[in-house]
Structures are given as structure tokens and as C-alpha cells.
Amino acid sequence: MDVRTAAADTGTKARTRRAILDAAVTVLTADPAASLADIAAAAGVGRTTVHRYFPERADLTTALQQMGWEHVVQATRRARLTEGTGAEGLDRLCQEYFELGNVLMLVFNYSAPDGDVTWECDPDNQSVLDLITRGHHDGSIDPTLTGPWIRDILWALLYAAWQQSRTGVASRHQALDSCLRALHKVVAP
Numbered sequence: 001m002d003v004r005t006a007a008a009d010t011g012t013k014a015r016t017r018r019a020i021l022d023a024a025v026t027v028l029t030a031d032p033a034a035s036l037a038d039i040a041a042a043a044g045v046g047r048t049t050v051h052r053y054f055p056e057r058a059d060l061t062t063a064l065q066q067m068g069w070e071h072v073v074q075a076t077r078r079a080r081l082t083e084g085t086g087a088e089g090l091d092r093l094c095q096e097y098f099e100l101g102n103v104l105m106l107v108f109n110y111s112a113p114d115g116d117v118t119w120e121c122d123p124d125n126q127s128v129l130d131l132i133t134r135g136h137h138d139g140s141i142d143p144t145l146t147g148p149w150i151r152d153i154l155w156a157l158l159y160a161a162w163q164q165s166r167t168g169v170a171s172r173h174q175a176l177d178s179c180l181r182a183l184h185k186v187v188a189p
Contacts, residue, residue, distance in 0.1 A: 016043075016045060016049065016053070017053050017063075019043045019044065019045065020039065020040075020043045020045065020049075020050055020053055020054070020060075021060075021063060021064060021067055022043070023039050023040075023042035023043035023044075024039045024042075024043075024060055024064060024106075025064065025102050025103055025106060026042060026102070027039050027042045028064075028106055029102045029105060029106060029166075036050050036051070036054075036057065036060070039060075061106075064103075064106050064107065065106075065107050067103065068100070068103045068104055068106065068107035069107070071100050071103050071104075072097070072100065072104070075093075075096035075097055075099070075100055076093065076096070076127060076128070078092075078096050079092040079093040079095075079096045080092060081093065081127055081128070081130075081131045085134075085135060085138050085139075085140035086131055086132060086133075086134040086135015086136065086137075086138055086140050086141045087135050087140035087141050087184070087187055087188075088140070089131045089134075089135070090131060090132070090135065090141070090150075090154070090183065090187065091180060091183070091184070093128065093131070093154070094154060094157070094158065094179060094180055094183055095176065095180070097154075097158055098158060098161060098162075098175075098176050098179065101158075101161075101162040101165070101166070102162075104158075104162075105159075105162055105166075108159070125151070128147075128151050128154075129147040129148070129151065132147040132150050132151065133147055135187070139189055140187075140189070141187045141189065142186075142187055142188060142189045143189070145186075145187065150186070150187060153183070153186055154183065157179045157182050157183055157186075158179060160179070161175040161176060161178065161179035162175070164178070
């Protein structure tokens with residue numbers, strides 16, 4: 001096999017793996033008990049192909065968790081946390097994380113048997129805490145509220161917004177607007 005064929009084969013495998021993960025996000029968000037066959041159908045591949053990439057359901061959920069945290073890292077970078085006030089960075093971060101709704105809902109559901117997420121495992125946990133501390137110092141975030149408290153409030157508000165949007169109680173725009181308004185009120189000095 002020449003170098004070009006090997007590279008094309010690697011690219012095809014990466015695209016197939018990504019298609020399976022994307023289908024899993026869509027299918028499992030709609031039905032957490034969906035089968036691997038359902039995921040295969042949504043990805044446009046055979047069930048054996050899914051098993052080749054993810055021999056057990058646990059392998060798929062582990063890959064979904066990893067993909068979710070990779071999306072968190074990318075979203076955190078896009079939020080440009082070092083620019084502007086702490087509150088402005090938190091606002092951008094909230095908007096970026098809101099776009100990750102389906103992926104992060106799965107991460108939350110598969111993070112631990114009791115549904116608890118260990119935020120300290122979040123690869124960008126420290127950068128978020130640093131942002132909040134900066135907001136304390138620049139006067140844009142209430143200094144009586146700790147970094148971990150505000151971080152957890154951010155995630156709680158995002159969860160509520162995702163649920164409101166997902167269940168049709170509010171449009172995506174309304175849900176995000178409500179989330180941001182609530183966040184602004186919580187962190188205001």
C-alpha cells in the first residue's frame with residue numbers, strides 16, 4: 001500500500017468514526033436507550049461497522065465523553081476568555097457552550113452512574129475559574145460568589161436552557177436569551 005492509499009484509508013476511517021459519533025449524539029439524545037443498530041442506521045453504516053469501531057456500548061459512550069470534552073476545549077478557546085471583562089468572557093463562554101447542547105447532555109448522562117459530572121476533570125476547568133477570578137478583580141462579577149459556585153450555576157443554567165429548547169417550551173433563541181439574562185443577574189456585583 002502506498003502512502004496516498006494509506007492516508008486516504010485513514011481519512012475514510014476518521015470520517016466513518018465521526019459519522020458514527022455524530023449519529024450517536026442525534027439518536028441517543030432523542031432516545032438514550034437506542035440500540036447500536038439504530039445508531040448504525042442513522043450513520044448510514046452497518047451494525048458490524050459500528051462494532052468494528054466500538055466493540056461495546058461502553059466504548060461508544062467513552063468516545064462520546066471524549067468528543068464532548070474536546071468540544072468544550074474548542075468552545076472555550078473560541079470564547080476568548082482573556083479578552084474584555086470577566087463578565088464579558090463568561091457571556092461569550094455561555095454562548096459557545098450553549099451550542100454544544102446535545103453533545104454535553106450526553107456527557108452529563110454518561111459521566112457517572114449517578115449522573116454526577118466531575119467538573120475537575122473538565123479540561124478547561126481552571127481557565128473558567130481564572131476567568132471568574134479576573135471578573136472578581138475587575139469588578140464585573142460579584143466577588144462574594146466563589147468561582148466553583150459561578151461555574152456550577154453556569155452549567156445549571158445551560159442545562160435548563162437546553163431542556164427548555166429541547167422540549168419545545170422555548171425556542172433556541174429564547175432559551176439562550178433567558179440563560180444569559182439569568183447569568184447576568186446572578187454574577188452582577
